Amino acid sequence: MKIFYSNEIQELRATGTRVHTKKPVSSSKKPVKDLNSLLRDIYEVRDKPVRDQDFPKYFRVFQAVSLQLNELMKQADPYYERYSLVRFEGRKDRLRINKPDDLDMEIVIGLPVDTQAPAHNVIEDVAPGFVKLNIGDQLESLLDRGGNWRVIETAHRWLDKDNCLLRSLFMDWYKDVVEKALNLFDMVEDHLPFAMNVIMVEGQLYTLRLESPTYTLIVEDPHSGFRLDMDLIPALEFLDIDSTRMPSKRRKKGNFLVVPIPMGGPHEAAAWRRPLQLQEWDLLYMKQAIRLIKKLRDSQGLSKIESYHIKTIFYHASIEQEHDPEFWSRNLAELFKHFVKRLHQYLENKNIPYFWDTDYNLIGNIEESVLNGYAKKLKRFIKVLDDPSEYKMVAKYLMSESQFKEYKKKILKT
Template identity: 35%
Template structure:
């Protein structure tokens, strides 16, 4: 890699990093446009089918939220991996119950507890036919178990995908702008991954991650958790069904990982050098994996 030393626009380290990024690292717009188009069409169609096959998902799925390196504008390779939060809210009868609690004990992890009154309303309340699905994810002590929630979400995706036409290998087929793409499933931790391919070698993986959304009023109180910085407040926060791997199995089953992509983005706002440093660090790590030096 060489940089034109005569370039008058390069006057300091900041401008040098910008030059390197734009000329050697930045994803080409054409590549991104194609991959995003395929991702957008397939995910929209899949979510509509998910709403058809599951009453709870249809009523309580609020939106999808991009996250990860694309969302933070840190991606340095081809745009062939996307991370998406499928945002779901719990019934208002749950979160407004006096014995509903979110308890924080370890850094970045919380426990979600539904008391007896909360569970009673789910069983016999006016929307019990729909809302009692939540009870399938609760253990005998009232803890919301992340693995049961995650299994339910993965089943919704699988059932929805079965509604699409399939090829001779029984893999679902989608059409995007007249071109066929197959979509298979694989598991990746709390996510279910859509493996998208076409006959001409196109490949892209989309991690579908279920996330529960809560009001900031339910943020765990101090001293367990500090308050969200004022400039990072978004009126809500989320959790994903990712276990705390450093805890015993019984505790793992009840732990939920805090996820705050919007708040994290606010922390990086107006800190351009931070983004560049992260991008260059990723390049360095890639070269180490390849056994080369940048």
Template identity: 30%
Template sequence: MLINDMKNRNALFKDLYKHIYYGGSYYDGLKISKPEEYDCDLLLELPKVLNPLITTVPEHPGFVQMLVTDLEKYRTHTAFNPELQKRLLDNQNYLRVDKLRSWVESILDKVLSDLPKEKNFHSFTVDNKTYYFKKTKGGPAFTVHITESIEDTKSVMDIDLVPCFNFKDNDWPRCDNFRRNPSTKNRTFFVVPKKPKVNVPNADRLWRLSFQQQELEFLDQRQSLKPALKLLKRLRDQYNHKSISSYFIKTVFLWQVDECDESFWKEKLSTVFMVMLKRYHQRLDNKYIPYFWNKDFNLIKDIKQLELDNIKNTVAKIITKIDANLDDPFIVASYLVPKQELEQLRQNVTLGKKFEKLLQSRISIDVPDGAVCNRSISNDTTSTVTSSAAVEEALKEINRKLDAITDEQRTIRSLVERLIDHQMNTDDKLREINQRNMNTVLEDLLGASAFNGICPRLPN
């Protein structure tokens, strides 16, 4: 409805608009909460006659500029619209981030002005049902908050509308440090009105690239990847690491896909999650999560050092605790959900009798290296003797007792080794069973049928 009204309101928007691309974590199958937020990219295409040139900016890796090179030819073309230069270009014919946002927002505001308004909400009716919504602005997106009742703010659904330009594969950034398009079926990419966070000269000429289609292709059809990624996002949320965006975590996984064997993603969820948790910690420890499409761009470079260290140290402690308690199939889950929900999870998941029996059979052994039998030689063999024969006999007796002690030590060590072997075999079996149990726990957590949609299972 909104898009049609925007097209009717503005001829240039109608000429440039192509379609909506539904992206973001919900459509990628990576959402970890109830689906109340949706990302919709409004894809625009510049007329080919303008011959737009995308150029990289070495001092700002990950960003590009867009220069219109054939404006004069456009002026004589049938598609000419004088509003394009005024609304979107600066005096040197560069496309500007701020101008695109202002232009799209002005069209959206005109559409909203025609709709009834009540308590800061506009309303519209579809199939005899009335919906209320209002617009806010943040970053590159315009967020439309939609609800069925003005009084019930908990049922609000947010739709992020992001105007961006769609380009074909032949316009792919020409730069040695930019990864070439790895996809044979997704041959387009987006340019998003998102400039650097820091103030730089001509910042409004700088645009971020978006390769959502290619990234989704990388993440799809890999058994344990999406579940592990969702769990890592859940861990971030549990510890309120707000400066770590979902895209940063997603990028850690993109690099892993690029660097590891395909068979890795067929491992159990618990195994993949722990490997990726440690990879994530390594990136934090190095203070470097490189942008997948241009490794010169460090995604976390703007996070304050103290904050980054706190996040890194928290993750390190979690890894240490998990590694020290691998016999507990709920150890990973204990860091993903609050205690009350963890107790519900313990009640929901059946671990099996074999695991419980093995757990009870474990024996606590603590034998330090070089341990000796704590036994003394009797006083009668060390008493003072006067004759050489007596001394000789005493020495023989001591040697016999020492030999007996040595034999006893060997017996004790043999027993200890057998006990340790038993313990190791038991631990190996426990780990094998526990890996399956931990996987069961995590899959149940992702299913979230008993957890009010904490981590809903979504279709790929």
């Protein structure tokens, strides 16, 4: 059993969390006099210190719960003990725009097969971003060579009649392991409506409960209002092949994961999502602009536009701008305006092409009337963006009504 931390968390552990205890700045050090200074003030002075000051506490609780849950899961199931590898990831793309209250505990579950063999031996593409896993032949060959049936039998129960690994059966096993482990935590009844699993972190008691259907572990302090959502993400890992979508100078090999996310359609039961995170991280530039567009999405109620949709727009741009190294050197205001207009165009076209297969439309399942409404909202916003004299009103589109009222009074006063 090995435990890995993402680069972000390794850096935090190496330098200490005190670097994140910076108090929020109450006022801007530089005057807000145009769109660029306004956006930088919102990003660097209003939002970033709030995120940073909260991170140490959330991380300490996340780390304590993750370590204990992992140990109890090993006690609960011998297959998990032998074949699990845990990564405490946080949010590796660092694009969270609110409190750091949603972190990932990525649990890689091994298979008793040769996962270092070429991926095409067991993987079959069934839809953009989705694959089927045919591991039955390898399991049978292990038995023929005198493999340990007690170990192999657990994985064998996840197969269908075609020897494909069914996502639902795997998840039934995985959920059972998590629930058994949670039952090994301490229980309390005092001051709570019913008995709950709890954990003590630095003298503070936190309750634990699973939320369905996302299978998120909710860690709460019922007295202070603290809440941490821990996504318990199971995954299988395989050796990757070259990505043909990437320019040759940025093409790379590396392991890739498949995760049990539903697809729908004829391959629903056996389909696994293949997230191409390693490749996608290299495509993200100007994260300030991404966060601001996410902030715009949230404040304007564009709720069906997911973070991945927004990032995909930047993925496409990173390839399109390979010939223009100066593109990403533009100031924040220029890039923000550029990508707001691109998002508006995608919504008008009712199509955000999936980066790895442009024939697949990521927003094809969203109602046309909803997309038309989103496009109209952005069109009104673009009129404000394009008028330099109206730059202060941009804040109104990025904040709640109460936030803008206070911001206007304290920062935008003339």
